[in-house]
Amino acid sequence: MASPEHTRKRILDAAEALFFQQGIAVTGVDQVATSAGVAIVTLYKHFGAKDNLLREVLSRRLDAWTRHWDAAIARADSPEERLLAIFEAVETFRAAANPTQWCCFLATASERPTPEDGRTDPVFELIRQDTQLVTERLAQLAEDARCTDPAAVASMLLLLYNGVLGSLLRGAPSDPLAQARKTARLIIDSLAQASPDQAKES
Amino acid sequence: MASPEHTRKRILDAAEALFFQQGIAVTGVDQVATSAGVAIVTLYKHFGAKDNLLREVLSRRLDAWTRHWDAAIARADSPEERLLAIFEAVETFRAAANPTQWCCFLATASERPTPEDGRTDPVFELIRQDTQLVTERLAQLAEDARCTDPAAVASMLLLLYNGVLGSLLRGAPSDPLAQARKTARLIIDSLAQASPDQAKES
DNA sequence: CCTGCAGTGTAACGTTCGTTATGCCGAAAC
DNA sequence: GTTTCGGCATAACGAACGTTACACTGCAGG
Numbered sequence: 001m002a003s004p005e006h007t008r009k010r011i012l013d014a015a016e017a018l019f020f021q022q023g024i025a026v027t028g029v030d031q032v033a034t035s036a037g038v039a040i041v042t043l044y045k046h047f048g049a050k051d052n053l054l055r056e057v058l059s060r061r062l063d064a065w066t067r068h069w070d071a072a073i074a075r076a077d078s079p080e081e082r083l084l085a086i087f088e089a090v091e092t093f094r095a096a097a098n099p100t101q102w103c104c105f106l107a108t109a110s111e112r113p114t115p116e117d118g119r120t121d122p123v124f125e126l127i128r129q130d131t132q133l134v135t136e137r138l139a140q141l142a143e144d145a146r147c148t149d150p151a152a153v154a155s156m157l158l159l160l161y162n163g164v165l166g167s168l169l170r171g172a173p174s175d176p177l178a179q180a181r182k183t184a185r186l187i188i189d190s191l192a193q194a195s196p197d198q199a200k201e202s
Numbered sequence: 203m204a205s206p207e208h209t210r211k212r213i214l215d216a217a218e219a220l221f222f223q224q225g226i227a228v229t230g231v232d233q234v235a236t237s238a239g240v241a242i243v244t245l246y247k248h249f250g251a252k253d254n255l256l257r258e259v260l261s262r263r264l265d266a267w268t269r270h271w272d273a274a275i276a277r278a279d280s281p282e283e284r285l286l287a288i289f290e291a292v293e294t295f296r297a298a299a300n301p302t303q304w305c306c307f308l309a310t311a312s313e314r315p316t317p318e319d320g321r322t323d324p325v326f327e328l329i330r331q332d333t334q335l336v337t338e339r340l341a342q343l344a345e346d347a348r349c350t351d352p353a354a355v356a357s358m359l360l361l362l363y364n365g366v367l368g369s370l371l372r373g374a375p376s377d378p379l380a381q382a383r384k385t386a387r388l389i390i391d392s393l394a395q396a397s398p399d400q401a402k403e404s
Numbered sequence: 405c406c407t408g409c410a411g412t413g414t415a416a417c418g419t420t421c422g423t424t425a426t427g428c429c430g431a432a433a434c
Numbered sequence: 435g436t437t438t439c440g441g442c443a444t445a446a447c448g449a450a451c452g453t454t455a456c457a458c459t460g461c462a463g464g
Contacts, residue, residue: 164365
């Protein structure tokens with residue numbers, strides 16, 4: 001009934017849920033173990049330290065998020081829809097995975113001291129990877145959509161994406177994904193094949 | 203050299219900076235006291251408990267934010283500009299106050315367990331007040347601007363506002379305020395006195 | 405049968421944290 | 435000159451936390 005990987009997964013699931021529903025620092029290791037139905041010793045056999053556990057949770061999360069976004073892009077059938085796929089991905093991802101308050105990476109960044117220059121923190125490295133993934137992908141998708149100003153479109157969509165995540169945490173607006181999709185369509189329609197004169201301004 | 207109120211303010215300033223640059227739970231009371239240049243005993247004489255300190259920091263922050271927003275609205279000279287004033291307020295507020303990573307209220311919500319129904323947490327009450335302030339004000343301003351769908355405009359602007367805050371935390375896009383202003387203008391121009399047919403969809 | 409593995413329970417250690425008690429100092433007020 | 439007030443230093447307590455050690459159980463495979 002308990003293969004090592006299954007135990008591992010249970011611990012990761014419990015940690016993900018607790019860390020990002022109530023906060024990382026405020027969640028004790030024993031609470032994670034109890035919620036996963038394992039002994040504290042078992043948790044430490046698997047992960048060694050709380051920070052490693054957090055790192056593996058975030059790493060798994062980054063993989064899952066990438067796959068969901070990949071799938072959403074693959075389902076879309078036009079460059080414009082592929083730009084909007086990020087919001088589809090948020091929806092399917094939240095439906096499939098352990099529902100957390102909002103974004104695990106931003107939540108971690110929020111309650112963790114930024115490492116002083118020179119120091120390299122593997123957890124912050126994952127946060128950086130997440131930001132890099134979203135930034136570069138949106139830039140690429142905006143280019144593929146032949147926008148007149150791809151960089152501007154990418155920036156605005158990243159702003160909307162961050163807005164969706166922040167809105168999930170705040171609880172308002174209540175339907176951030178719908179609002180983001182509407183706004184994104186507005187942006188794309190205005191800056192995609194729009195007349196070049198109104199695309200020039202700052 | 204040290205009036206009681208001055209000492210109080212120094213403690214609040216230090217707490218605000220530390221809490222929201224590196225996280226609340228991760229910041230010890232002694233660290234706040236040291237940073238403020240006061241003794242731990244003095245801090246407890248003034249606030250009694252860490253949670254009260256946090257509450258007063260947030261309360262002061264809500265007041266200051268309200269005032270900055272008021273001023274930005276007063277400076278604007280058209281209904282559309284008054285809708286956009288929230289982004290001006292973010293800018294002047296961040297320039298004037300202790301610069302924090304992002305939004306104190308969302309940061310607090312992120313690392314704090316949501317109180318179970320029935321329980322009433324004064325800190326969460328302040329978070330709720332912040333959300334209520336932003337929501338209601340944007341709705342009112344959208345009405346004043348005679349938008350065809352004021353509720354939709356208010357929701358989108360709240361999404362953008364949350365996007366600005368989240369982007370500040372993420373560090374990308376690098377100029378969230380500029381992106382938000384551009385996007386907001388797009389929204390307002392499209393849904394303000396726009397032709398009623400395209401305002402009906404979804 | 406015995407070896408090895410995955411997991412459990414208990415207990416403990418060292419640290420940090422929030423909080424409080426005690427006693428002292430310096431300056432302003434009467 | 436003494437009282438009062440705001441603040442400081444030290445020390446301590448109890449609780450919680452991250453972490454580890456030790457001894458035990460149950461099960462699979464040779």
